[in-house]
Amino acid sequence: MGRAPCCDKARVKKGPWSPEEDRKLKEYIHKNGTGGNWIALPHKAGLKRCGKSCRLRWLNYLRPNIKHGDFSDDEDRIICNLFATIGSRWSIIAAQLPGRTDNDIKNYWNTKLKKKLMHSLQPYTTHNHHSFTVSSAAAAVTSPEAAPIMSLQHLSSPHDYYHLYSGGGSYGSSNSTTSLLSAAVGSRGLLLNGEQQATTCLDSGGGHAIYFDEPCATTISSSVHGHGLGAETFIFGGLQSQEDHHHHKVLLLAGSGTANQLDEQYNFAASCCYDEEKAPPSLSLTGGADGAGGTSSSFFYDSTYSEDTATRRQRELVPNKASSCIN
DNA sequence: AAGTTACACAACCGCGGACCT
DNA sequence: CAGGTCCGCGGTTGTGTAACT
Structure with missing residues (x-):
């Protein structure tokens, strides 16, 4: 009946x-x-x-106090972060934006913000030694079930990004949209580990964002801030500029937390250098709070990579909880 | 100027779940 | 506990208008 x-x-x-x-x-x-x-x-x-x-x-x-139109940058970021974190739960997202309604946010997302983000997802060539492309990204936004959503298709000089996973994992239908958005956020974004759930950053600096899941994130974060982030940590790397032939300056942000712990996120800036002429490449991270690029502590991360370790890491990786950070 | 297309926004629809009897 | 009712949500469609040809 x-x-x-x-x-x-x-x-x-x-x-x-x-x-x-x-x-x-x-x-x-x-x-x-x-x-x-x-x-x-x-x-x-x-x-x-x-x-x-x-x-x-x-x-x-x-009803009183309804706002329409003119979403601010801050609101954009909140929406993106929450979308990447919890998906299209517009009512929850709206609850974080006083005066905004779920319908308004939904429309804004569908008509503007999504396109804005996708526009930033053009295939990106960093350098003639560091080129790679992302496939299926645009299709996946409109077709979340398409999996694998993103994969690192090509590394013309693989050792340059040895510390990054190539993607290619299949997304479950329940989180595929979220995962994709993770990649879409940022001026140019890549989600390099297809196994991950939401990991998102907004790169307001106009840099080229590279998202890399980092199994040593705990070490990095702990070293910098003394936080025991555990398995829910992620690292965001945004390739900001190229200093010279050998070095790349990378802004890193680390965060932890779940969808309900967004306010516990924190970040740090770091310079990231890897020398093409040395193997294995290493990251030199000099951390400071709030993206300021401080120098309170530093360490090296050995990012040696091989096909076997990549496979192993992906297998061992605890799927990240939704995490988020804003640059 | 008229027709067409693209876009933004408003509104509708159907479903799941909470609540009530 | 089962069935009925309603609310709230998210996806989808409809409509008005601006931009383009």
Whole structure:
């Protein structure tokens, strides 16, 4: 047996609300509240509308303190981060943005923000020694089930990125969108480990973001900040600029936490150098809080890589919880 | 100027789950 | 506990308008 309709669809008005209808609804709710019953409300308010339509109109447009349009950069970041973290749970995202509605955010995402991010996902060539491309990214945004979503297709000079995983893992349908978005965020983003769930950063500096999952993240983070981040740590690397032929300056951000722990994230800046002429390449990280590139502690990370270790690492890696950071 | 296309936003629809009886 | 009702959510569609040809 099907469910009873919430209203007599033949007798309710549909389509855009007139100013008169808005006035009636506003007046009624100001006087009486919603009464906890949207189905009965339109009749009481003298509206020939479905209760659901009234609810939507009120929540999205008529209730006080609603903001429309002009999303700020901060709001963009919050939306991106949360989307990458929890997916398309617009109501939860909206709860973090006072005055914004889930519908508004959803529309904004679908019409603007997603495109903005995808625009930044053009295949990226860093240097003639460091070129790689990402495939399937655009398709995957619109077709989340397409897996593998991203893979590191080509490393013209593989040792340059030995410390990075190539992707190619299959995404489960439940997190594929999230994972993809992780890659999409940033001025130019790559999610290099296909096994990961959300890992996202906004690279406001206009740099070329490279996302690499790093099994030694715990070591790195602990060394810099003394935080025991554990398996939920991730590292974000954004290739900011090339200093010279041998060195690449990388802004790294580390964060930890789950979807409910976004406020616990922290980051650090580090310079990252790897010397093409030495094997194995190494990262020199000089960390400081808040992306300031301080020098409170430093260490080296040996990023030796081989096909076998890559496979092993992927297998051993504990799937990251959703993590997020903002540069 | 008219027609077409693209875009942004508003609104609708159906489903899952909470709540009530 | 089962069935009915309603709310809230997210996906989708509809509509108005700006941009383009």
